[in-house]
């Protein structure tokens with residue numbers, strides 16, 4: 001049986017002690033965001049996830065979605081759960097008050113997202129996509145489209161999708177063929193086929209709003225000729241109710257490895273009525289608003305899966321009796337000791353713990369920057385926050401989802417054979433989390449985004465948004481004896497990252513294949529260093545708490561031990577990555593295609 005209780009204590013630590021939301025009430029637009037309010041939201045969300053979403057996770061996986069007569073039926077209980085989710089205001093949480101939202105910050109929203117993805121990843125996708133579509137419409141659509149669609153999407157009665165992929169065009173969107181014909185009334189007729197569209201058709205909401213990439217008749221070739229259109233399943237009546245059925249249908253659903261309760265649809269657009277969002281041929285720019293928001297959310301999906309797997313593994317490791325401790329029996333009254341006594345099981349549990357808590361901390365740092373980018377009164381601070389977020393988006397997406405899958409797989413290993421069979425639910429976490437490394441731009445493509453776009457942008461300005469605060473964090477700890485065990489490995493890994501950054505920038509200018517060959521390892525190296533910075537910051541906070549009067553010293557002592565584990569058992573992987581990166585492309589690119 002799957003277990004999940006929202007890790008509220010750790011989330012509170014991230015919000016209040018690590019990224020410090022204590023100053024939020026002084027920032028315009030965030031006046032009401034007090035620590036008490038954040039606590040209350042986390043508690044409520046945690047309750048909903050454990051009581052409503054978790055029980056539907058395994059049953060939803062078992063039952064899956066069914067397509068009948070063009071209509072997709074989600075598994076039993078999903079409709080009621082979604083209704084309760086929307087009625088409790090969760091769909092409106094991070095949306096702007098002018099569209100009916102609660103205007104709460106991303107720092108809290110991302111933690112709430114983590115909870116729903118941990119309890120039920122398939123469920124979490126439906127509102128997650130709607131929020132991404134909401135953001136693209138807010139940033140790029142006309143006032144009329146905003147007035148018609150946003151309030152319904154925010155209240156959760158209408159949902160959203162993103163329709164990019166076609167059978168012959170996945171990563172390379174320049175190949176897409178869906179067409180848009182202008183009409184006299186200012187609308188467009190959209191014709192084409194899309195595949196793999198999450199939430200393309202379902203029974204959770206009364207209308208579905210598709211954001212569709214298509215080409216205008218005069219479009220230039222490639223990505224510079226793509227425009228974005230809003231295409232509703234039902235055309236809204238004048239009073240805002242769903243009216244006539246539009247020419248968009250679901251022609252099939254995919255049978256797949258995981259997230260079976262999330263409908264992955266083949267969609268046919270047959271002269272469907274749509275409206276332009278943003279400017280003609282500038283659709284990729286508009287869609288990137290949604291994609292960037294989704295990329296961070298997909299990273300959070302990885303974190304959610306890792307947390308759920310960790311909780312399951314800890315519970316099992318304490319109760320499964322096998323063998324005796326190498327240090328002598330720990331529970332002589334029992335036929336054997338629980339497996340948590342064994343060093344190899346500890347290795348697995350500590351790795352899972354360090355990954356989960358480290359990613360939550362780094363996610364918090366990025367989320368704080370999202371909030372500053374939107375709300376801070378000082379333009380310079382807003383710009384720095386924007387640079388940092390742009391740089392960290394591919395890292396959060398790829399690192400968190402890689403680690404999410406790896407952590408879920410370790411969780412299965414803790415269960416031994418009982419993890420591989422279905423009863424305990426561990427294999428579902430492995431299956432469900434695997435897709436997050438693929439969709440929303442594969443992790444290989446995220447790495448290319450990091451080295452190809454983010455690294456050289458504005459002569460390295462984005463990089464400075466990380467390197468400067470990271471170095472300041474290290475420098476400030478260098479003379480603190482209590483932190484020296486942590487600072488030394490981090491300084492070394494940071495030096496390796498600086499060296500690789502300079503080398504890739506140089507080699508990549510001469511030969512782009514060199515940058516491409518280094519990209520995935522470079523992203524992992526960057527991610528490991530960023531997690532290291534968060535563990536150093538965590539250790540500082542923990543020491544300060546233990547120096548003062550704190551209610552739960554065990555929590556902070558555990559943070560110090562986990563920080564030490566991260567720096568001594570995980571971060572040393574950085575040296576191997578540096579060596580691999582510096583070895584260059586030749587061993588990778590020399591074989592002739594025919595030799596494979």
Ligand SMILES: Cc1cc2nc3c(=O)[nH]c(=O)nc-3n(C[C@H](O)[C@H](O)[C@H](O)COP(=O)(O)OP(=O)(O)OC[C@H]3O[C@@H](n4cnc5c(N)ncnc54)[C@H](O)[C@@H]3O)c2cc1C
Nearest residue numbers: 162163164165170171196197198264439440441442444445
């Ligand atoms: C369950 C599920 C849900 C999805 N939901 C949606 C959705 O809601 N909306 C939507 O539009 N799409 C969706 N997708 C599609 C998803 O985003 C794509 O599958 C993904 O972007 C990769 O495209 P592809 O599958 O065509 O792979 P390809 O683009 O064919 O890539 C195959 C491999 O080649 C690599 N590759 C490709 N090009 C390059 C390059 N230039 N350099 C280096 N490596 C490269 C890739 O990294 C990958 O490893 C979904 C897919 C699935 C399976």
